[in-house]
Amino acid sequence: MDVVTDVALGVLLVSALLVVVRLVRGPTTLDRAAAADVFVAILLCGVAVLVARRGSTVFVPVLLALSLLGFASSVAVVRFLSHGDPSNERKAP
Amino acid sequence: MSVADWISAVFLLSGSLLALAAGIGMLRFPDLWTRMHAGTKPQVLGLLLVLAGVAVQLAPDAGAVVALLFVGLFQLVTAPVASHLLARAGHRSGVVPRDHLVQDDLRVFELECAAGEHPRPSGSPASAPADEPAARPAES
Numbered sequence: 001m002d003v004v005t006d007v008a009l010g011v012l013l014v015s016a017l018l019v020v021v022r023l024v025r026g027p028t029t030l031d032r033a034a035a036a037d038v039f040v041a042i043l044l045c046g047v048a049v050l051v052a053r054r055g056s057t058v059f060v061p062v063l064l065a066l067s068l069l070g071f072a073s074s075v076a077v078v079r080f081l082s083h084g085d086p087s088n089e090r091k092a093p
Numbered sequence: 094m095s096v097a098d099w100i101s102a103v104f105l106l107s108g109s110l111l112a113l114a115a116g117i118g119m120l121r122f123p124d125l126w127t128r129m130h131a132g133t134k135p136q137v138l139g140l141l142l143v144l145a146g147v148a149v150q151l152a153p154d155a156g157a158v159v160a161l162l163f164v165g166l167f168q169l170v171t172a173p174v175a176s177h178l179l180a181r182a183g184h185r186s187g188v189v190p191r192d193h194l195v196q197d198d199l200r201v202f203e204l205e206c207a208a209g210e211h212p213r214p215s216g217s218p219a220s221a222p223a224d225e226p227a228a229r230p231a232e233s
Contacts, residue, residue, distance in 0.1 A: 001094060004102040008143075011109040015135070018116030022128070028188045030125055034179055038119060038132035042112050044168070045135060045143045048161075049105060052147040057157040063164045071171035075178060082182040 005053040012046045033077045040070035097149050104146030111139035124190060125183040129176060136172045141165050 016039060023035040044066050051059050094102070111134045118131020144161045151157045183189045184199055191197060205211060 001098050001102070004098075004105060008105045008109040011106075011113050015109075015112040015114075015116030018113075018120050019132075022119040028125070028186075030179060030183050030186065030188050031128060034125060034129050034132055035119055037175060037179070038115055038135065041132075041136040041140055041168075041172075042115070044140055044164070045108055045112055048140070048143045048147045049109070052101065052105060052150045055150065057151065057154060057160075060157050060160045060164075064160060064167070067164050067167045067171070071167070071175055074175040078175070078178040078182050082178075082185060 002053065005049055008049045009046065009053075012042055012049065016042045016046070029081055030078075033074060033081065036077070037070065037074045040066065040074075044070070097152065101146040101149040104142050104149065108135070108139045108142035108146065111135050111142065115139070124188070126180060126189050129180060133172070133176060136176075137169065140168055 019035050019039045019042060023032055023039065026032040026035055044063060047059050047063055047066065051057065051063070115132050115134045115136075118134075119128050122128045122131055144165050148158045148161050151161070181199070184191070191200065202211075
């Protein structure tokens with residue numbers, strides 16, 4: 001079972017790195033907001049795999065908090081951005 | 094490995110592979126909406142699969158399984174709201190190329206609102222939505 005969780009954590013790490021590349025590159029701020037949203041989801045998956053690996057429920061409240069925090073932050077960023085940010089006027093390449 | 098371990102392994106690995114697909118899609122797709130399309134996979138299905146795998150592992154502990162159920166439920170309720178706001182902000186700010194759309198109902202609705210086809214009900218406050226500068230009345 002440790003091998004399975006190792007592989008899952010590795011795959012999640014690679015996908016989180018790909019999302020971080022988009023987070024750094026993203027031509028507009030909205031792309032970065034979408035990437036941050038996906039990053040939080042991948043982080044949730046990672047913490048869940050960690051719970052399965054350790055077999056202890058210590059991190060389950062962390063999952064709950066991360067899920068609600070990800071939603072609140074994403075909504076806050078998007079509401080803030082939709083008031084007209086000049087950097088959103090650029091076209092995506 | 095027992096049968097529960099095998100089931101849990103399948104769930105965990107398929108959820109992780111969905112996250113990988115989202116990572117590749119976020120990097121490769123050309124604009125905001127297609128990136129969001131890729132990014133939704135780990136947000137809903139991938140996370141639910143991973144949580145199912147974890148729940149199989151923690152099955153004797155009912156409290157933990159209920160907590161995982163709540164995590165999945167919150168994500169199921171909140172992910173569409175955040176994605177809707179993000180997609181609408183992308184539409185309004187003109188980040189995405191609208192001319193690729195086959196049908197653009199939000200644009201049609203904006204044009205209809207500008208033409209006064211959807212008057213506000215008298216009970217609601219008369220202020221225009223603050224994040225739509227074009228619809229703001231001239232006297233403000």
